[in-house]
Every structure is written in structure tokens, then in C-alpha cells.
Amino acid sequence: MSEIRRHILVATAVDTGGVTAVTALIRSLAENSPQTVLVILSIDLSGDEEDLLITVADRVGLTTSIMPFDTGLLDGATLRSSHLSRAAYARLFLAECLPNEDRVIWLDADTVVLDDLAPLSQLDLGDNLVAAAPDLFIDEEDIVATGSRNGLYFNSGVMLINLALWRKEAISRSARVHMTAPDLVCEDQSVLNRLCAGRVLLLEHVWNFHAGRFAEYPASLRRARPKVLHFCGQRKPWLGPMPFGRVYLHYLPEDIRKATITTFSQEPLLRRMELAQRRILGLLGARPKHWKAGQLALALAAAERRLLRQRAEPASAAEESAQDRGAREPA
Structure with missing residues (x-):
């Protein structure tokens, strides 16, 4: 059995704009889910940027590899959100990027892990294509456009993906068709909700807690302890203060943390x-x-x-x- 199979396999994708975020993700995995093997899909990263990520991973002892991603697969992909990059669409092709794996946990680059990922990794997916948490904050427009329903539409920032079924049913091929549609409200997330409708194992919200929406959660969920914090949306903790920013800063490498805090203090x-x-x-x-x-x-x-x-x-x-x-x- 290969080393990668004795561990929890996690994948993310990053371009130049997400390098800082991934350094925090790496350190959070090393501290809270150290059995993780992390695969980073590189979206046109420079050699220096890739070296930085490997250096950070080596310092904290997290097994990490960087895999070049064929950006030609992303040609024609719809992009409407100013805070989103083409890297988001890479998750649609994980079944081909990891041909020898049956499942993988996908984490957006702007997440930090606060608990062991083993319980998520070991879930019985059955005939489901993914396991993911419902998105409480999505616009009705996208729920309707994807054919989903309230409570069933999921956020794609944290997923357990059934790679074996994706390959068997050629889901990635269908994704390439859907991702060029002009009516995608939430880009790759819209594609995933269309393709996986009715075949989603729903997770508790603690597996994908939207940090910037803290005040909008019901009180019972605000009191829950997140397992994964997701800094989705336009507000980012490396750009300015926001909810759970102190937690995020904890996981940044010290030199990057100091530079980030200095930037925050420059507000008049x-x-x-x-x-x-x-x-x-x-x-x-x-x-x-x-x-x-x-x-x-x-x-x-x-x-x-x-x-x-x-x-x-x-x-x-x-x-x-x-x-x-x-x-x-x-x-």
C-alpha cells in the first residue's frame, strides 16, 4: 500500500493570488490533522512561489506535493465574481489529476482546518458524488438556476469527492460543457450543484463555517465549534480585519503574519x-x-x-x- 493511501488525502488549487492563504492552510493541517497528505494544483505559479509553499510545508512536517495543472482545461470558463479566480474550476478535474485515488477531500485555498479530517475522510459516500455542507447564504437565483432546493444547495469550498464515481460516470467531461454556460451565478459552485443534484451527502455546517457570515448564523450555530473555517467572499483575513481573523493570523508563518498585521495598522x-x-x-x-x-x-x-x-x-x-x-x- 502506498504512503498516500495510509493518510488523509487533501487537494487544493492555487494561483499567485492565493499563495499567502495556502501557507495558513498548510500550517493548520499540520497542527490539527497531521496525517494529511496535501496535493496542491499549481495554476501557473512561479518557481519561487512553489518553493515557498514546499518550504512552509517542510518546516511544519506536512507531506505536500505540487502538481502542475493544465490551464487549457479552463478555457472558456465563466467568471463573474471579482474575488474568484480560474483556480476554483480546477476541482472539477480532480478525478483525472488523481487517477489512482478513489476519494479526496477538497479544501478551498481560503480555508483553515481546526480539527482532525479523518471523520470526514472516512464517511460512507454510497452512491453520492460528493459530501458537502448546505450553503445558508446563497441567493435564490442560483438555487433556481441549478435546479436545487433550499437546504440542498451546497457550498463547494469543502467537499469529500467520490473520484471513482466521477471517473465511472465521466462527470469531468460534463463539467467542461457546463462551465462555459453564461448563466452561472456562482461559477464552479453552480456547475457542481447542477451535476451533483440529488447525490450529495449533506455535512454539518461545522465542516464549512463561513467566517465572514458569523453574525448571520443562527445563535445555535454561532456557538458550535467549527472544524473548518472558510473565508469565502470578498473579505479576506490577509487583506484586513474580519471575523476570526485572529485565528487565521495564528496559522500564518511568522514573517508573513508580521507583514500582514503591519498592513492592517496602516488604516488612518x-x-x-x-x-x-x-x-x-x-x-x-x-x-x-x-x-x-x-x-x-x-x-x-x-x-x-x-x-x-x-x-x-x-x-x-x-x-x-x-x-x-x-x-x-x-x-
């Missing part, structure tokens, strides 16, 4: 003082929206503390501090 001082003043005046004036924002900020701070304190251990109610339990949230 007067602007930061103005925002703080508005919040204080809103609270003093007992404005409901400011009180709710304050409660959510406390809940977020408590969630970040729990993850930073317990990042390598399963969370339990007994481990939470009285301060965290006392942070009351709006429903």
Missing part, C-alpha cells in the same frame, strides 16, 4: 477613531442596532478565544470559561 488613525466614536455614542444612546452589534462582537470574541485556546482539543461545555458562557447573544 482618524478613521479608526471616528468608527470607535460612532459605536460608543450608539451604545450610550441605547440604539438597538448598536446593542445588537455589541452583543455579536462579544460572542465573536468568545468564539475566537475558544478556538485559539482549544485549537488542538475537542471543545466541550466544561472547558468553556465563565466569561465565554456569559457572553449573551441575540437570537
Whole structure:
């Protein structure tokens, strides 16, 4: 049995714009799911960029390989979102990129792993093409366009993919046809929801927790401990402060972390003082929206503390501090 089969196989894809993000992903895998073997699909990375990723992986002891990706496969792919790159479509061709593997966990480059991936890797997929978490925040337009339904439409940032069935049913060939459609609202994610409709094993939201949407989750999900944080959307933790940014910064290599924090501190001082003043005046004036924002900020701070304190251990109610339990949230 090959070494790769004794481990948890994970794949991601990255172009120049995602190199910083993948350094954090690598370190999070090494710390929280060290049995992982990571395959990085290189979308026109330079030699220096590939060397950086391998160096980071070697420092933390994560088995990692970089595989050149044939970008010709992406010709004609629809791109509508300014924050998305062609690298997102690479996941559609994993069955061909990994011809000797039956399954793989796909992680977007803008994720960090906070728990062991073994339970996800070992799921019984049956006749399902993928296992993935429902997307609570998708527009109705794309649900309709893909023929899916509320609660069944999934986010493609974290998936367990049934590679054996993908090859048997030539799913990648169908994907090449669908990915050029002009009506793709969410690009590759729209393609995946069309192709996999009715054959998705739904995961709990903790496997794909949208960091930037913390305030929009129901209170019960805000209190859950994420297993994978996904920094999807236009806000990115390497570009500026955002929910769970402290957790993300923890996993960046030290030199990149320092440079990132320095960039954050360059926001004009007067602007930061103005925002703080508005919040204080809103609270003093007992404005409901400011009180709710304050409660959510406390809940977020408590969630970040729990993850930073317990990042390598399963969370339990007994481990939470009285301060965290006392942070009351709006429903």
C-alpha cells in the first residue's frame, strides 16, 4: 500500500493570488490533522512561489506535493465574481489529476482546518458524488438556476469527492460543457450543484463555517465549534480585519503574519477613531442596532478565544470559561 493511501488525502488549487492563504492552510493541517497528505494544483505559479509553499510545508512536517495543472482545461470558463479566480474550476478535474485515488477531500485555498479530517475522510459516500455542507447564504437565483432546493444547495469550498464515481460516470467531461454556460451565478459552485443534484451527502455546517457570515448564523450555530473555517467572499483575513481573523493570523508563518498585521495598522488613525466614536455614542444612546452589534462582537470574541485556546482539543461545555458562557447573544 502506498504512503498516500495510509493518510488523509487533501487537494487544493492555487494561483499567485492565493499563495499567502495556502501557507495558513498548510500550517493548520499540520497542527490539527497531521496525517494529511496535501496535493496542491499549481495554476501557473512561479518557481519561487512553489518553493515557498514546499518550504512552509517542510518546516511544519506536512507531506505536500505540487502538481502542475493544465490551464487549457479552463478555457472558456465563466467568471463573474471579482474575488474568484480560474483556480476554483480546477476541482472539477480532480478525478483525472488523481487517477489512482478513489476519494479526496477538497479544501478551498481560503480555508483553515481546526480539527482532525479523518471523520470526514472516512464517511460512507454510497452512491453520492460528493459530501458537502448546505450553503445558508446563497441567493435564490442560483438555487433556481441549478435546479436545487433550499437546504440542498451546497457550498463547494469543502467537499469529500467520490473520484471513482466521477471517473465511472465521466462527470469531468460534463463539467467542461457546463462551465462555459453564461448563466452561472456562482461559477464552479453552480456547475457542481447542477451535476451533483440529488447525490450529495449533506455535512454539518461545522465542516464549512463561513467566517465572514458569523453574525448571520443562527445563535445555535454561532456557538458550535467549527472544524473548518472558510473565508469565502470578498473579505479576506490577509487583506484586513474580519471575523476570526485572529485565528487565521495564528496559522500564518511568522514573517508573513508580521507583514500582514503591519498592513492592517496602516488604516488612518482618524478613521479608526471616528468608527470607535460612532459605536460608543450608539451604545450610550441605547440604539438597538448598536446593542445588537455589541452583543455579536462579544460572542465573536468568545468564539475566537475558544478556538485559539482549544485549537488542538475537542471543545466541550466544561472547558468553556465563565466569561465565554456569559457572553449573551441575540437570537
